[in-house]
Amino acid sequence: MSYALNGKGGVSEATRQRILEAAEQLGWRPNEAARALSFSRAGAIGFIIARPPQTLGDESFYMQLITGMETELSKSSTALLLQTVETVEESVEAYRRWAAQGRVDGVVVSDLRHDDPRPAALRQLRLPAVALGGDAQTGLPRVYSDESESVREVITYLAGLGHQRIGYVSGSPTYLHVLNRTKVYTDVMLTLGLEPTVEATDFSVESGRSATRRFLASQRPPTALVYDSDAMAVAGLAVATAAGVPVPHDLSIVAWDDSLLCQVVHPALTAISRDIRALGGVAASHLRAVLQSAARGIPQDPSKDALPDVVQPTPHLVTRASTSPPPTSAMTPAPRSGSRRAKNGKGRVTAGPSTPPDVR
């Protein structure tokens, strides 16, 4: 057979042609160039999203991430095996099936949790993996950026505008990155002598709405809200507007994951922005590097001899019209004097006399 495909050896031209046609029909390619680049045997990497599906449709994060992975994977004709599940336990089940069937060469893991069962399961299954975010304790090679610095930048920026009641609409506290963001938010608030207040959600638009309503109905409502996603932030903006709370005059809003949503609403949303497609691409190429190490005989146990983590640029704050100094009535007499009053409700940010935060 290989004689026929190579065009060598003692088969007749007619036979050779027949075999080549059969091979063509089967999709075989002699010396397929893409194969050399591919992710070893299975030719696919796996990605399991463990979130309720109803929170995925409005999120641009995953589509951006998947698009980024795909752009990188398409260079080597590698496919992405995608599965959505509700729980991490179901993820582990799927990993077992995939490993048993040789379905994927490796996986990208996201939304890591405290006491997450997946890293240990992947080690046991000898399934190479790269983690998006998470912490060093997962023992997987990681691709991450310093989100703590971004949270610090947002709170410093809002406090610099004069806000003292800054609420946080957090995502689901089951995720490590949410826990980390919440912890940094709390620490920075306490350091500034301000009271942290958190409403936890499940990342759904509906839970973003209710969290906003609870904040606005509280005894001393916040003058600024930071949201853990952009879909929740635009939902919050709609709730505030409908409740007659003008943004940014009476309420400043900051979103995470600066997608098109943040840019098209009115007022446009100040947001923590990162290149999610680039993140997906880097995750895929880092997994390729891990697989190549494994192929060169480096032990596949991801906890040992793992490749160094890849640190991505820190997400940065993009200021738009949804943030301004708080209304005067909300400001207690500050030791730092000077007017920080918003001159109008149009979202123009009037910088106060205090040191402006380092906003890129």
Added chain:
Amino acid sequence: MSYALNGKGGVSEATRQRILEAAEQLGWRPNEAARALSFSRAGAIGFIIARPPQTLGDESFYMQLITGMETELSKSSTALLLQTVETVEESVEAYRRWAAQGRVDGVVVSDLRHDDPRPAALRQLRLPAVALGGDAQTGLPRVYSDESESVREVITYLAGLGHQRIGYVSGSPTYLHVLNRTKVYTDVMLTLGLEPTVEATDFSVESGRSATRRFLASQRPPTALVYDSDAMAVAGLAVATAAGVPVPHDLSIVAWDDSLLCQVVHPALTAISRDIRALGGVAASHLRAVLQSAARGIPQDPSKDALPDVVQPTPHLVTRASTSPPPTSAMTPAPRSGSRRAKNGKGRVTAGPSTPPDVR
């Protein structure tokens, strides 16, 4: 081995336990319940998106669709093998690889084109498939809805408000669904005695912006624009607003694919709405039915004995604040008398004396 897993036969309890543990580690499950439900051998279906990746990130359509497929597939522990490519020829290459490697049990095909090479390739590869949309000539079992009726509804609605210059920002004319929508738009306009004007795009936000700019710069700019996606419509809204063309007072806007984007902009966009997640779910379950037919010995050639198409509910028009009668100056003295002037710029739709369209 099967004796050990079944708990029968003459192996010692210790041996049985060892084998079971090994099987457990390998991910094998005795009598795995999910297996019975699964999509036959490969346990995965394939979906290839043949679009430039830069147009995917802002589109909610594909994430909604994939989420819908996943929700259905997760019931049978079936994974989705996803690949993005730039051209349909690359899709065919990927199908050949998948078929040769037994990677998927079947595929869902979208964005069908005129003279699309994929249906024939899939028949040749004996790879069962379901088409999303497309036309009867593809010869594949289809899941589709009557988009012609929706286009007719939109144009009738806008003409009923008094609009005579209604432009169409179409998607890429390589897709059958875009060609169909454009044809119906043109037919309906001509039937009403109005002049059709189309600006074709590649579905990217940037091309939606430029198409809007070209329309606004034309000699007699349109008083209403219909967009082929929601991301392009919000981009068009931003361009109009920035150009000092108030929406809806001077320009009415209608979007396709009513995602969160349409609801959060100001003014909120009138849109053609359909349940995209449901569409994805139905595509997956229809493919399952096709595979089950194939498994029962019905010939796998999708051109013969194919299951009947599944007709989905017609997308319907959701009216919001982005549409109103045109400014008076834009209205030529109409044979149908009566004032249809917009009483204000706030987007309230003042129904004219003509028969109101059947708007759900």
